[in-house]
Amino acid sequence: MGKSMMHTMLRPLLAATALCLPLTAAAVELPAQPAGLSLEKVVMFTRHGIRPPTKEPAAGLAAQAWPTWSVPYGNLTDRGAQGVVLLGRFDRQFFATRGLFPADGCPADGQYKVEASAKERAIRTAKSMVEGFAPSCKVTVTYPTTADEDSVFHPLTVPGNRLDPVKAMAASSVKLPPGGLKQEMAGFETEFALLQKALGPQGDEWCAKKKLQAGCKIADLHTALEPDEEEGRPDVGGAFGQGSTISQTFLLEYLEGKPMEQVAWGRASRDDIERMLNFHPLKFKYENRPSYISDRAAAPIMRRLLSYLQDGQVKLALMAGHDTNIADLAGMLDLHWRIDSYPADDTPPGGAIGIEMLHDQQGQRFIRAFYRAQTMDQLRNLEPLDLKTSPAVVTYMALPLCSKGPDKTTCRAEDFFAAIDAKLKAASQP
Secondary structure, eight states: OOHHHHHHHHHHHHHHHOOSSOOOOOOOOOOOOOTTOEEEEEEEEEEOOOOOOSSOOOTTSSSSOOOOOSSOTTSOOHHHHHHHHHHHHHHHHHHHTTTSSOSSSOOOTTSEEEEEOSSHHHHHHHHHHHHHHSTTOOOOEEOOSSGGGOTTTSGGGSTTOOOOHHHHHHHHHTTSOTTHHHHHHHTTHHHHHHHHHHHOOOOHHHHHHTTOOTTOOGGGSOOOEEEOTTTOSEEEOHHHHHHHHHHHHHHHHHHTTOOTTTGGGGTOOHHHHHHHTTHHHHHHHHHTOSHHHHHHHHHHHHHHHHHHHTOSSOSEEEEEEOHHHHHHHHHHHTOOOOOTTSOTTOOOTTOEEEEEEEEOTTOOEEEEEEEEEOOHHHHHTTOOOOSSSSOOEEEEEOOTTTOOSSOTTEEEHHHHHHHHHHHHHHHTOO
16 A cells, blocks of 8 residues: 555544544664565464453442443454554555565455454454455455354363363462562552552442452452463462453553543553553463463464465465463463563554564575564554554564574574474373
8 A cells, every 4th residue: 555545544534533642752663674584474463452341340349430432341442443454554564565465456365364263352353454454355354153163262261171270270380489479469569559549449348249358459359379260271360360450441441542531530641551561461471371371272373373374375364362362372482572662571452473484595484473563652542654654563572492593583494383393292282
């Protein structure tokens, strides 16, 4: 898509959604492709875009009523769809300049594959990505028709796939400090203070339901690793679980463009929200990243991504799912990243893990992995993304499973596939 056409299409959208906030400064220059390598294909796994909380917050959790949303709990908002369209347009520019696709026009049959989880927010995210990447093109988005068939994106809920809770707990417990989660909490005093300030006092009935005395606080909740009954993975509940869920809700309010007096009831700044987001990747550390857990939870998605990498027709494949899927994939591949305005290893709405296959002039293939996302303010302001003045953030990650040379972000393809094969074999064991 040409720049003039892109701005023409975006102008009505921006006029309708512009906010009285300053635009962010231009992002860091995009990383260059290694000399002598040509991009052959890309597979990506993306989190869905902006949504409301997945369910109504508990009564008495906050001192005031929670802000309302324009769509049912858990569904993608219109603004969420618009933000994903912008990412799709950026991806088209990013891959076109590297020779994977022409700058505009429709991909040939079989070159662009898109699938999604059965959740509405994932399906609409996938369709919005297609709208941005290949507008007016006939690209089919495939997805399960029912949640019961959503085994690729929710494999541990399938009978027979549930983790051994004893092994999962042992794998997670290894990551605990000597004092357990109580010691972890001591490092989150600022985050809990900001959370409490935003929520106000908890209601007496809420405290009673949590078996706490009247006047309780979030940080008073019993917080320990406990096995999840549905999947078998450890659950970081209690104060950390509440902190993760609530801070994500505040983030989503901010990204949705709600006035700041409605975001956390006007009792948290943008920087406060960024600080509170530290709760989110902490849960991933224990619930998703241990190898015993991640290898099994990510195995169906990884098999699907491998099939696309090995398909001679596919140039780009996109899978749209959830932050837990991304955390599982990151655990399997031991990937780490940092997106401006988010904590390390956090998973912004619309953010994606990408795996590239490249080749040199002798035909040797190589694998690289990247994380691509918008910053908080790029998404709140629905900033048009381009390759020079306001690109999405793209960061290439070390691949410790297979990198052998000085460039830790690049592996020979055969080494990558061998490492993943070993992971998948391990995942097939009880």
